[in-house]
Each structure stands twice: as C-alpha cells, then as structure tokens.
Amino acid sequence: MLFGTEILTTAQMRAIESAAMVSGKVSGLTLMERAGAAVAGEIRLRWPKPGRATVLCGPGNNGGDGYVIARLLAQAGWQLHVLGLDNAPGPDAAEMKRRWRRIGPIAPLTEAGLRQSPASDICIDAIFGTGLTRPPEGQIAAVLRQLGRMTGDGEGYPCLVAVDCPSGLCMDSGEWLHPDHGEDTAPVPLHAGLTVAFDSPKPGHLLQWGPTACGKLMIADIGLRHWRERRADTRADAMCPPALRAIWPEFPVRDSRMVDVGSCARIALGKGISAGHPAGHKYSHGHALVVAGPAGHGGAARLAARAALRGGAGLVTLCPPAAAMAEHAGPPDALMRRGLDNATQMRAMLTDPRITALCLGPGCGVNRAAGLLPVVLDHAGPCVLDADALTALAQAPHWPGGLSDNCVLTPHAGEFARLFPDLDARLAETPMRGPAFSRTDALREAASRCGAVVLLKGPDTVIAAPDGQACIHSASDVPWLATAGTGDVLAGLITGFLARGIAAFEAAALAVLLHARAARRFGPGLIADDLPEQLPFLFRELGLDEWGRK
Ligand SMILES: NC(=O)C1=CN([C@@H]2O[C@H](COP(=O)(O)OP(=O)(O)OC[C@H]3O[C@@H](n4cnc5c(N)ncnc54)[C@H](OP(=O)(O)O)[C@@H]3O)[C@@H](O)[C@H]2O)[C@@H](O)CC1
Numbered sequence: 001m002l003f004g005t006e007i008l009t010t011a012q013m014r015a016i017e018s019a020a021m022v023s024g025k026v027s028g029l030t031l032m033e034r035a036g037a038a039v040a041g042e043i044r045l046r047w048p049k050p051g052r053a054t055v056l057c058g059p060g061n062n063g064g065d066g067y068v069i070a071r072l073l074a075q076a077g078w079q080l081h082v083l084g085l086d087n088a089p090g091p092d093a094a095e096m097k098r099r100w101r102r103i104g105p106i107a108p109l110t111e112a113g114l115r116q117s118p119a120s121d122i123c124i125d126a127i128f129g130t131g132l133t134r135p136p137e138g139q140i141a142a143v144l145r146q147l148g149r150m151t152g153d154g155e156g157y158p159c160l161v162a163v164d165c166p167s168g169l170c171m172d173s174g175e176w177l178h179p180d181h182g183e184d185t186a187p188v189p190l191h192a193g194l195t196v197a198f199d200s201p202k203p204g205h206l207l208q209w210g211p212t213a214c215g216k217l218m219i220a221d222i223g224l225r226h227w228r229e230r231r232a233d234t235r236a237d238a239m240c241p242p243a244l245r246a247i248w249p250e251f252p253v254r255d256s257r258m259v260d261v262g263s264c265a266r267i268a269l270g271k272g273i274s275a276g277h278p279a280g281h282k283y284s285h286g287h288a289l290v291v292a293g294p295a296g297h298g299g300a301a302r303l304a305a306r307a308a309l310r311g312g313a314g315l316v317t318l319c320p321p322a323a324a325m326a327e328h329a330g331p332p333d334a335l336m337r338r339g340l341d342n343a344t345q346m347r348a349m350l351t352d353p354r355i356t357a358l359c360l361g362p363g364c365g366v367n368r369a370a371g372l373l374p375v376v377l378d379h380a381g382p383c384v385l386d387a388d389a390l391t392a393l394a395q396a397p398h399w400p401g402g403l404s405d406n407c408v409l410t411p412h413a414g415e416f417a418r419l420f421p422d423l424d425a426r427l428a429e430t431p432m433r434g435p436a437f438s439r440t441d442a443l444r445e446a447a448s449r450c451g452a453v454v455l456l457k458g459p460d461t462v463i464a465a466p467d468g469q470a471c472i473h474s475a476s477d478v479p480w481l482a483t484a485g486t487g488d489v490l491a492g493l494i495t496g497f498l499a500r501g502i503a504a505f506e507a508a509a510l511a512v513l514l515h516a517r518a519a520r521r522f523g524p525g526l527i528a529d530d531l532p533e534q535l536p537f538l539f540r541e542l543g544l545d546e547w548g549r550k
Pocket residue numbers: 013014017031032033035058059060061062063064065127128129130131132133134135136137138140141163164198199222224
C-alpha cells in the first residue's frame with residue numbers, strides 16, 4: 001500500500017513499547033521522559049511566554065507523562081497547578097510523581113478540586129491514554145464530565161492540551177466509552193485544542209469522535225521507530241494484521257514519517273496502463289463507461305463522468321437510456337454519449353476490450369441498476385458500484401457473493417446499513433469497553449465478506465480491501481464537502497483511475513485524497529460541480545503533470 005502513515009492499534013503500540021524496553025536499549029522511564037518532553041515542547045512552541053498551566057494526572061502512565069510535563073514547564077518558568085490521584089501507579093509513573101513532588105504539591109484530582117482550580121492559560125489532560133479499556137468510573141468520571149463542560153462551550157479553559165489522546169476516548173475506535181448505567185453518568189465529550197500523540201497515530205485519533213475531540217493532532221517521535229520498523233519486517237507475527245494507514249493531505253507531523261503524498265500518487269498513477277508507453281494514445285489511458293439513469297436524473301452520472309475525464313481516463317462514455325439522450329446534450333463536449341436501454345445491449349458493449357472500467361449507480365434508478373447489475377458482475381472488470389447500484393446489490397440473490405477485488409463499493413452510512421445490517425448494528429451499539437468495535441473493523445469484515453474493496457464515506461472515510469489492507473482518510477476539516485453530488489464525483493474519479501489501470505484499493509485511496517484536497521482548495525461555497533475543476537491544479541501541485549512517466 002502506497003498511501004499514508006501507518007496507524008497502530010493500542011495493542012500494537014503496547015507491543016512495540018514493551019519490545020523496546022525488553023531490548024534493554026531504552027527504559028520505560030526514558031520513554032516517559034521523552035513523551036512528556038514532546039508535549040512540553042509543543043506547548044512551549046505555541047506559548048513561548050511562560051504562563052499558567054493546570055495539569056490533571058491520572059492513575060497510570062498517562063498520568064506519569066503529566067508529572068513530567070509539569071516538571072519541565074515549571075523549569076521553563078511556568079506556574080503550575082497539579083492535580084493527581086492518591087494511588088500507587090506503575091514504577092515509572094511513581095518515579096515521575098516523586099520527581100514532581102520535589103518541585104510542587106499535588107492537589108486531589110476531584111470534580112470540586114477541578115472546579116476550584118486557579119485560573120490558567122492551558123489545562124493539560126494526562127488522565128487516561130491508550131491504556132483505557134473500561135469506562136471511567138466514580139470520581140474520575142465526574143472529573144472528566146466537568147472537564148468536558150469546561151472545554152465544550154469555550155467558557156472554561158482557553159485551551160485543553162491532551163496527552164496522547166483526550167481521556168475517555170477509545171483509541172481503537174474513536175468512541176467515548178460509556179458506563180452501563182444512566183444518563184447522568186454518560187461522558188461529556190472533551191474538545192482539546194491540541195493533542196500530542198506518541199510515535200504513531202491510533203485509529204481513535206481519526207475515526208468517529210476522534211478528530212473533534214483531538215483538535216490539532218501532532219505525532220511526536222519518542223524513539224520507537226527501530227522497534228516499529230523491525231516489527232514491520234516480521235509481518236507474520238500474529239499481532240500484525242495488514243497495515244492500517246492514514247491518508248492525510250495536510251497532516252502536521254514533524255518527524256521522519258511524513259509521507260510525501262505527491263510521490264505516492266505519482267507512483268500509483270505511473271503504474272497505470274499509460275506508464276512507459278512510448279506511443280501512448282487515448283485508448284492507452286483507458287476508456288470508462290458511466291451508466292446514467294432515466295430523463296430528469298442525469299446530473300449525478302454527468303458529475304461522475306466529468307470527474308472520470310478530469311481524473312485522466314482517455315475516453316469516457318456516458319450511457320443513458322436512449323430516451324434520455326437529449327438531456328445530456330450540453331458540455332463537456334469531450335464526453336461521448338451512447339444510448340443503453342437494457343442488459344443485452346450492455347453485454348454487447350462490454351465485449352469491447354478497450355473498455356477498462358465502469359461506473360454503475362449515480363442517478364441510475366434502483367430498477368435500472370438491478371437490471372444491469374448481473375451483466376456488470378459477470379463481466380468482472382474493474383468497476384465502481386455506487387448509490388442505486390448498492391441498493392440493488394443489497395437486494396440481489398447472490399449478495400454478498402459475486403464480486404471481485406477490482407470492484408469498489410462506495411456506500412455512505414445509509415447504504416452501508418442496507419448492505420451490512422449486522423455490522424451497522426454493531427457500530428451503533430453503545431461502546432462500553434475498549435477496544436470498541438470500530439469503522440475499520442466493520443470495513444475489513446465487509447470487504448472480506450463480499451470480496452471487493454469497500455469505501456465507507458463520511459468525515460472519516462474508511463477503505464478496506466478483502467486482503468485486510470485498510471486506510472482512513474479524515475476530512476473533518478472540510479465539512480463543506482458534505483453537499484449534494486460530491487459522492488457522485490468521488491465515484492467518477494475512482495472510475496477514471498480504474499480505467500487508467502490503477503488497482504482498486506489504490507484508485508479508491510488516491511481518489512479520496514484528491515477529492516478532499518479539491519474541497520479544501522476551493523473552500524466553503526463549494527458545489528459538487530466545482531470539484532473536478534480543481535483536479536488539474538492539484539495534479540500540478542502534487543507534481544502529477546509528470547504522470548505516466550516513470
Ligand atoms: N506508548 C508509548 O510508547 C508510551 C506511552 N506512554 C504513556 O502511557 C500511556 C498508557 O499508559 P497505561 O497503560 O498505564 O494506561 P493509562 O492510559 O495511563 O490509564 C488507563 C488505566 O487506568 C486505570 N484506571 C484506574 N482507575 C480507573 C477508573 N476509575 N476508570 C477507568 N480506568 C481506571 C485502568 O487500569 P485498570 O484498573 O483497568 O487495570 C487503565 O488501564 C500512554 O497513553 C502514554 O501516555 C509514555 O509514558 C511512554 C511511551
């Protein structure tokens with residue numbers, strides 16, 4: 001898989017951390033010192049003038065990091081107010097707590113203690129990190145609810161800085177863990193301004209509530225790279241499912257893991273059928289068919305077709321029913337049109353070997369999609385099934401069989417629920433313990449069941465392949481992407497890339513990346529029609545004008 005930075009589950013993170021410590025080359029105390037120093041460093045970068053900080057230290061190693069941060073900020077001239085628990089933490093956290101005690105006092109970490117804390121410029125949440133497996137309870141749960149109230153409406157702390165993650169969030173799923181009793185004990189979501197996570201992002205930073213809870217996410221290198229990469233060499237290890245990756249266009253990582261998206265995309269596009277083809281012509285860039293629906297519903301398919309063209313397919317043919325052809329007379333003139341009334345005609349059309357990808361669903365109508373679907377599946381060529389084709393697929397007798405791994409399904413949440421009602425029901429359950437069932441778990445299971453690449457749309461788009469590869473793309477910074485027709489553009493863009501010969505999983509990942517980038521570049525006010533028009537600029541920005549040349 002080409003795109004993105006590796007995401008680690010909390011179990012993988014723990015395994016890497018303990019492999020590092022078992023090696024004897026680095027101690028837990030050193031890792032904790034580095035973790036605390038990374039957070040203190042990020043704080044001092046943003047607030048160069050020493051201010052006042054409240055530090056909330058929990059019962060485990062996350063709390064240990066909090067004591068390190070308090071010590072380092074105090075040494076830099078900050079005024080500290082530290083709240084902690086009267087428990088016996090592990091040896092490293094206990095040592096960091098002792099070191100802090102030589103500098104300053106620890107007030108009890110209680111709801112009242114938090115409410116009565118002196119005013120400060122930032123509050124540092126070091127209560128729970130990746131070790132949280134059960135919902136916060138009792139006094140700590142009350143503290144977190146109070147913290148949520150103080151940070152949720154902007155009237156409490158000016159800025160909450162989360163250490164590794166906002167406390168109470170399940171880092172494998174991005175869900176807030178709930179105790180199983182009553183409304184008044186339900187968690188109040190935290191809204192950090194800054195989260196400094198260690199070594200690698202975790203799924204929970206990017207899924208569900210993660211992005212809004214984390215605010216700006218920084219990934220700090222704490223010297224575990226050697227053990228992480230060594231583990232990557234021995235993928236047979238049962239603890240390592242195929243890599244989960246994050247695709248992020250503008251991710252603010254200040255370490256060596258920053259992935260050059262441009263070169264990733266160039267490699268993917270270079271793998272297309274145009275690559276190294278000295279006498280390349282339009283057919284060597286692929287020919288995509290986009291099926292359109294009945295008169296009055298043509299816009300969605302036209303959006304998809306335009307995106308396939310802008311994505312670089314050599315030819316794109318729009319196929320409405322013959323009676324609806326007149327509706328498609330307008331631009332773009334580059335688009336070819338051909339009437340398509342029934343499955344027999346489609347079967348004949350697909351005997352042309354120059355057709356290299358197909359898009360079925362946008363604006364198609366469920367009946368028409370259901371009629372054409374068996375031909376598309378028999379053909380077994382690269383295809384995107386979207387919108388009405390997904391509704392038809394969910395009702396098909398062979399479902400979830402009959403698909404191949406060059407097929408991409410692009411459901412939104414509602415379509416996903418129709419296709420995989422049991423997985424949707426599991427996602428909807430109130431998460432009571434970690435690791436909670438996540439969107440990546442659901443997508444991996446979905447892709448493995450149906451044998452196709454599945455892409456679940458949303459502010460956190462998750463893509464999974466039948467072999468277990470998965471990636472997350474977080475677009476929570478471009479909410480204006482949620483506007484009518486943008487999904488059709490995405491389906492068309494994937495189709496264009498498939499037509500060019502890019503493998504399904506990479507085509508989907510590349511399209512999701514460029515789709516969000518296009519929205520980000522255009523800004524608020526975007527309508528779906530604007531998205532394909534951004535692509536030429538994006539290709540140039542990413543150095544993709546060299547595409548097809550290795
Ligand atoms: N990964 C890395 O490389 C490095 C990681 N480091 C840091 O360590 C952090 C992980 O530390 P950690 O495993 O100790 O778990 P942490 O998240 O602190 O706390 C969760 C624990 O609290 C406990 N608990 C107690 N009372 C509870 C209650 N009322 N409600 C709920 N739970 C309660 C509970 O224990 P339980 O009683 O369930 O056994 C649970 O296990 C990590 O995020 C990072 O900050 C760095 O220092 C070094 C490098």
